Amino acid sequence: MKLFYVTLLLGFSLVGSAQNKISGITSDKENKPLSNVIVSLPEIHKETISDTDGKYTLVNLPNGTFKILFSAVGYSTQTLSISFLGKEITQNIALEDNIIHMDEVIVSTAFNKLQSQNVMKVEHESVKSLQQKGATTLIEGLAKIPGVSQVSTGTSIGKPVIRGLSGNRVLVYSQGVRLENQQFGEEHGLGLNDAGVESMEVIKGPASLLYGSDALGGVLYFNPEKFANSKEFKADFSQRVFSNTLGSNTSLGIKTSTENWKFLARGSFNTHADYQIPDGNRITNTRYNESDLKAGIGYSNSKFSSVLRYNFNKLDLGIPEEGIGEQSTSHSTIYPKQAVDNHILSLHNNFYFKNSKLDADLGYIFNDRSEFTDSNVASLHMKLRTLNYDLKYYLPKLGKVETIVGLQGMHQTNKNSGEELLIPDAATNDFGVFGTANYEFGKNVLQAGLRFDNRQVSSETHGIIGNEGYFEAIDKSFDSFNASLGFKTNLADDFTLRLNIASGFRAPNLAELTSNGVHEGSNRYEIGNANLLNEQNLQTDLNLEYKSSHFEIFANGFYNHINNYIFISPNGNVIAGNNVYDYVQANAKLYGGEAGIHFHPHPLDWLHFTSSFETVIGKKDEGSNLPLIPANKWNNTFKGEFELKNWFKEGFATLNIESTFAQNNNNEFETRTNDYTLLNLGLGGKIIISKAIFNFNLNANNVFDKTYISHLSRLKTDGIPNIGRNIILGVNFII
Incomplete structure (x- = not known):
């Protein structure tokens, strides 16, 4: 904790003189000034917007060489490398038309490149765009990204699934720090609200090189909203x-x-x-x-930047057990229910030197989770406290080679104060060191890295031997070496190939190591296994992508082999009316991919058509199917853009057809699900009345009120359908 306060003190006490400045004019290819162009230096979190004359200015810039980005909707993003050393620079820029997409800076990868420059394919979506598509919650919005799904319990609880992997195999980052909220539980959702979230990034594949344990399946990275200019x-x-x-x-x-x-x-x-x-x-x-x-x-x-953020999220969640029981439109939850308080405190510091940079991130997360069965006395009460740190040093650039070395760590404690225990009181300590380098030569990029991690898990004895709720103390240590290698090249103009090979790992969680009791949300008696080994995987990803001003197409393929995959299996016994399940291990494999197109026909400049298909197959090496594998999905969207005189701007109308295939490759303890197709509509834009400006969205999801059951719905075992027709109206006023 001392390290946290020392860095906080440094972050707000250092003083440096501002010397560098850059200014200029943004225009189109016909030299007409462009307003509302975003001019940013993402490495130092500086940004401004060009005015009505196309003019922009950025001051208080540190010495060094940085990338400056010029981006605007309808134009190709342009990047320049600028060296600052106590001087003022004038830089004018002309942007070229590009209707289909605007390139984005990817924050979740090592070198914060534009997506077009990145070795790894990362999905990037703004919360605004997902809301325009009719997403009602943050996790529902994520599930609209190809390759991403959700395990849901009604509309309130959703857990992300990336290419068939979920739970502790998917790492979530918010405010630049890893989110820890007892994510092993099937009824434990994200605990994040989309308000104040700017965008999200999805790494689909092992990211243990940058993030350590639990990033075996991928990373969800939520970018908080930006400050005002x-x-x-x-x-x-x-x-x-x-x-x-x-x-x-x-x-x-x-x-x-x-x-x-x-x-x-x-x-x-x-x-x-x-x-x-x-x-x-x-x-x-x-x-x-x-x-x-x-x-x-x-x-x-000009010497450093520091950002302190805080997020408090309070959830009052009903737990559905009756199915179609007493009908009510009340918003007050009844028993059984959960109460979850989640606190996230993060401190992000950047220290700028002449030719290098140090990033220092500190985070403190406090997750207070209670479950009430039939009274206001919590039967289950868990308090999870997590302190983590992440230090990255960007070495001086050596020719065309960029290098980062870093260390990360976490100290976590779990305490119980309720009558029931799902996991024992325990402490977890992580430590990892890594190095990664990026080399550009011509139109090619090569990136490689190596990392070592150690996780220490120790728990306390609780209960009476032989009884439910008895936990034997454990003291375990898990080590892992991991590596990654990525290559990007242009096979032709606008045609990109990315090939990545990476390993990842996941240490067993406390529930898998120590469980001994009934998990009410699953209706089964679970017995942990203190002898479980690390899950260790090796995944190969291939991405092919063609982009032009009116057409783009992509195809992603992956093969993921996991040694010592952890799962639960019934042992044939019954305790207190509940089937008994053991945690066991076996080798497994997942493979599949996503493909899609985006067509913007000329001269129909107002029309867009997008289509994507995603599939994943998950099996143990002996041939049986893995659980919680999402069904194949085909998504088609028609979008029209329009304006009405001077009072309606940025208008859009969408028609979406979402087809989900039958899932017959189910695990032996799962039920099959049928295919279904949903029709969704959307309408929105910006309305200007005098000096008042506001945005509105009107969406109709499941227009035909189709009865369907998602394969990843936890209510499907009781035959309970997913949500019916839902009309959503949203307005946003900006001053």
């Missing part, structure tokens, strides 16, 4: 209503910045009744309420 004040209010759950989502935010200081705050409240299925019935106790508060303060000058 220098000398700017912004306030916004948004309201969304949902017809199916009689729900409401309200958010209010403010932010302001001076030349050096930045501040923002946002509060939101989300409330929903039980969701309704197509036959008119509601699924009892799928209601929930959520309060969320986010705040941030930052300071930067």
